[in-house]
Amino acid sequence: MLSVFRRYRVIVITVSLCIVAILLISLNIKERKKPHLFEEIIFEVSSPFQKTIQSTVKGVKTLWGNYVFLVNLKKENTVLNKTINALKEENLRLREAAIANIRLRKLLLFKEEFTSPMVPAEVIGEDPSSWFKTIILDKGSKDGIEKKMAVVTSEGMIGCVIEVSISVSKVLLSTDHSSAIDVMVQRTRAKGILEGRVNQTCQLKYVSRADDVRMGDDIISSGLGGIFPKGLLLGRVSKIKREGSGLFQYVEVTPSVDFAKLEEVFIVVGDKSASEK
Amino acid sequence: MGRFFGFLFLGMVFLSLQTTILSFSPHIPVKPDLIIIMVAYLGIFQGPVRSILLAAILGYLADTLSGGIMGLFTFLRIVTFFLTKLACENIYLKNALSQTILIIMLSIIDGILLLSTLYVFSSVENLWIFVVRFLPIQAILTGIFSPLIFLILNKTELLLEPQ
Structure with a gap:
């Protein structure tokens, strides 16, 4: 028995681990309330690495620029x-x-709706893969950060917090393929769902062909869903297609924020309580 | 044991590099996957049990830092390791060119497998664009990085346990 196991150990271990991984995927397919302790530890351990690399890069850039x-x-x-x-x-x-x-x-x-308190945070890392669009911030639960809090910059909204550890948090960007935000066209109040695409743009879905949408129109959050405050700028309409048949028109939105240059952001901490009310 | 933790530490450094400075252009959303290279190295040059465990742990670390489904990269890295082992038995993989070609192939298979796994468990509607437009670029980019990463891993191995 042992000799059979030894002979096929690679296959046995590979299959066993694959089953464990698939079980892990199945268990985590539903939204989790909080990360596991082990994940939190990994989060905490990896953040100093990321902070060190970021500060080293900044230092080298400064040295290069100055000397x-x-x-x-x-x-x-x-x-x-x-x-x-x-x-x-x-x-x-x-x-x-x-x-x-x-x-x-x-x-x-900062109109009347945006009186909620905000916590400034620094971007210390981004998603290790090219497939998903997330960033890691240097603020966590000890700073009052909770899941589903909106994250904004002065140029507009960028996404929401999806995971929180003690001192770091993970933010799902609006350009991620799994992001879906209830939005409206500011000028005409036409509603739709803003979904992320891979090439740093978003698609405004479920906008009726009858709705008046023009190039350059501002897309703002509708406030529905209770996660994002109403009226935050998300992007501008950059492409419209009304060809062919169908109920809806194709609307492409270019985010108002340049995600490649994200350094400092604000986490809207007040909206959680506001939405609960 | 020292080699195991040495590689694990190096894997964490590679992951940290991927999350910080390894983004080339905002218009081309690709970055080399250093963990694929590392898992391939382990598959070619290291013992199977230690390597497969390292591959699974590195995948889990990537899962933790990534915005995808938990377990996705764990699964993919185990498969990457197994494919490398299979390739090892059939192809000569001791020179840089064959290693680079292997890494490019593994990256493409990894991307298609990721999409297939996501298709089973979640939605992939917008990810097809990535596969068509950017996956070949990402695979080539990962392949270009492989000789350097192989060299670093080789030097680390010698440093950890000198012959």
Whole structure:
């Protein structure tokens, strides 16, 4: 018996582990309330690695920017001096525009609905695979973070918290294929479901062909479902197709946030209680 | 035992690299899968029992950090290991070219298997685009990285248990 096992041990172990893995998938296919203790430990152990790598990359970038590039400083200085005067004049005009921009942005983003308290968090990692779109933040349950809290930046909403550990949390981005957010077109209030696609865009589904949707229309959260606060900007309509038959039109949405440049985000901590009320 | 934990530590470093700096372009959402390379290395050069356990643990670690279904990458890495063992018995895999080709093939099989598993357990509607447009690029990218990762793993092995 033992000799048979020894002979086929690789196959036996492989099949056994495959069964365990498939059982694991089956058990976790439903939404879990909280991660297992072992997962939490892995989360906690891996976060220092990620933090170290992130800070090292930042350090190298700073070093490169501050020293290596300064080799050609004299040449650059001559050119730059000439452009400074022109830029000063342009700067004055831009400053005015920037002040107006900030004012308008504040008005747009922090309307009456968004009085909920927010916790700033830093992005310390992203999904190890190319298949899923998640990020890891440096704030966890000890900072008051809970599952299903909305995550935003000044440019709009990016997703929601799907897993929380003591000091880190995982966020499902709106561009992930499994993300589905109830949204509406700000201008016409036409409703639909925003689903993620792999190429950093989203698709606005279930929008009737009769609904008025135009290129450049802002897509905002509808507030239905109780996870995301109403009125948060998610993206802009970048492609519309009404060809062929069918009830719905094809609407592609480009997210308002550049996910490749995400560094700091805000977790809306107040919405959980608001939605429970 | 020291080799086991040494490889495990290295696997964690590889995973951390994948979650931090190994994203090339926001327009091409691909990154090399260093864990596939590592599992293939284990399959080619290491003992079967230790390697399969490491493959399963590394898959589980990837599951924990990823947004997919728990157990998905555990399953995939075990299959990757088994396929490598099968390839080992039939193909000569001691030179860099054959290893790189193996890694490219494993990456493509891994992607198709991932999609099939997700199809059984969940939805894959939008992931087809990834398979068609980006999976070959990702497989080639993973293949390009394989000689370097094999070298690192080989040096680590020598460091852990010098001959």
